[in-house]
Structure formats: structure tokens, C-alpha cells
Amino acid sequence: MADQSEHPGNILLVDDEPGLREAVQAYLEDSGFGVQVASNAKEGWEKLQQSTPDVLISDIMMPQVDGFTFLKQVREDPRFQSLPVVFLTARGMTSDRIQGYNAGVDAYIPKPFDPEELVAVVSNLMGRRAAQTQTSGDVPDIAAMARQIEEIKALLTQRGSIAQTPAPIRIDLTPREQSVLDLVAEGLMNKEIARRLETSVRNVEKYVSRLFSKTGTNSRTELVRYALEHGLVTT
Structure with a gap:
């Protein structure tokens, strides 16, 4: 099995719309990323317990548990406090974006979106995280x-x-x-x-x-x- 470091990075995509989820997954995989998918926040949380991705991409408008609540759950867990999170959503109002940033989201891309922009945002977040890891190593604690x-x-x-x-x-x-x-x-x-x-x-x-x-x-x-x-x- 190839080491994960041979790939650009691993992504967990959480979205309840099957068509969009499949399209985004296909585009990200074509761009070289490893992608796991979940259809709701509960399934996304279970996937996080199995493997920590390099970036989490989540929709906001989802049944039962919305993206804001899911993000709060993620940020309250010490293992995922520094995990880069991108909101991919149809809600593009300024108040929603402010709520997302206050909740700890790193980037916010409203639908419809340019797939190349998503790849650029994800790559940037991964690059920054990798640089922080290489610089700090075991030093922070x-x-x-x-x-x-x-x-x-x-x-x-x-x-x-x-x-x-x-x-x-x-x-x-x-x-x-x-x-x-x-x-x-x-x-x-x-x-x-x-x-x-x-x-x-x-x-x-x-x-x-x-x-x-x-x-x-x-x-x-x-x-x-x-x-x-x-x-x-x-x-």
C-alpha cells in the first residue's frame, strides 16, 4: 500500500446531496486527492474517528445536524482543533459567513462554485498546515x-x-x-x-x-x- 504522503492529501467530504457529493469527489480525486465521503454529520463524525483527514469539507444545510453544529463538535475535540475545515454551501449571506468564521471554519465557498477554486483553497490549507508541522514538529507541547x-x-x-x-x-x-x-x-x-x-x-x-x-x-x-x-x- 502506498504511503499517504505520496498523495497531495486526504479529504473528508460531508454533503447530503448525492449528485454534488459525487461530482466534487470525482473532481478532487482527478486532482490527485484521496477522498472519503459521508452523507450526513453523524456519518462524517464516524469517519473522523477512523482516520483524520488533512482537510474536512462540509455542507451547512444538512438534515438532523447542520454544518455549524457539526463544526462545533469537531472543534471541541482536541484531536481536531487544528483540522482545516471548508464550508461548501448554498448559504452565502454575510451573516452566515461570519457565523461560520466565528465557529472556526477556515474557508467558505458558496455554491455554485468553480471546482478549480475549491482545489486551490484545499491545496493552500494543506500547504499551510504542512509548513506549520515542519516548522513546529514536536515543539508546541x-x-x-x-x-x-x-x-x-x-x-x-x-x-x-x-x-x-x-x-x-x-x-x-x-x-x-x-x-x-x-x-x-x-x-x-x-x-x-x-x-x-x-x-x-x-x-x-x-x-x-x-x-x-x-x-x-x-x-x-x-x-x-x-x-x-x-x-x-x-x-
Whole structure:
């Protein structure tokens, strides 16, 4: 399987209009992006739990849960606070745009739209995010990260005394997720893991986020403790 970093980026498209959803998906895929689709906010939220995209594109006018409510749910989750979000919608009033920006949307494209403009906006957001990742790496929370590394090393010294029990739910890890988990359990930072696996820091962050989601943990220390208790670490 090709590494995700070989593609321009991955997009989650949430829109309840099948025709538009299929057309936008086809155009984005023709432009080289990987695209997952969801027909409503609930399905979109489920897709986010499975894999964090590089950009989220969402309609506003959707049944049951509208785009503003969906965006609020996304922004309240620490994993997705920096996820670029684009509103693609027929609502183009200034008040709607202000509401969107206040809710944390990064770009707002009213329908009908020029597909090339959408690609340009998405590419720009991905480029800015990649630049921020390369510049900051592990720096923004380096104190907390260092503390967790020390906690993980302390856990490893107690490894033999940690009682193992079956995981409460079946957890299936991909080979790459398992590799990342093993390296996190060694106390390595994202940059070090990226070097070991010959991938990008951004991809490592995605895998760590997926591991948090699959195990129901919120920090690297919790993740390693959970993995040790349930026999998920292979090294």
C-alpha cells in the first residue's frame, strides 16, 4: 500500500446531496486527492474517528445536524482543533459567513462554485498546515511531551508487574499502527518515529490520533499503559 504522503492529501467530504457529493469527489480525486465521503454529520463524525483527514469539507444545510453544529463538535475535540475545515454551501449571506468564521471554519465557498477554486483553497490549507508541522514538529507541547516520555519510561520499568487482561473490545491495528504503537511505547517522539519509519511527522501524528481513538485514551502515557495492560505492545 502506498504511503499517504505520496498523495497531495486526504479529504473528508460531508454533503447530503448525492449528485454534488459525487461530482466534487470525482473532481478532487482527478486532482490527485484521496477522498472519503459521508452523507450526513453523524456519518462524517464516524469517519473522523477512523482516520483524520488533512482537510474536512462540509455542507451547512444538512438534515438532523447542520454544518455549524457539526463544526462545533469537531472543534471541541482536541484531536481536531487544528483540522482545516471548508464550508461548501448554498448559504452565502454575510451573516452566515461570519457565523461560520466565528465557529472556526477556515474557508467558505458558496455554491455554485468553480471546482478549480475549491482545489486551490484545499491545496493552500494543506500547504499551510504542512509548513506549520515542519516548522513546529514536536515543539508546541514539548514540556508535556517530555513529561509523558518520562512517565512511559517509568511504566516500562514496571512492565513485568503490570497485570494483563483482555481488552474490553476487540482492537484491530494495521501493521503501521502497530509499528507506531511499539515505537511510542519505546518513549520516542514523533520526529524520531517518523525517521524510523521513513515517513512524515504529519503521518505519525495521524497514526497516534487513530491509536487514541481506537483505545479510548487521550495521552501517550494512557495509550502505553493501556497497551501494556492489554498485551498490545509487540516489542
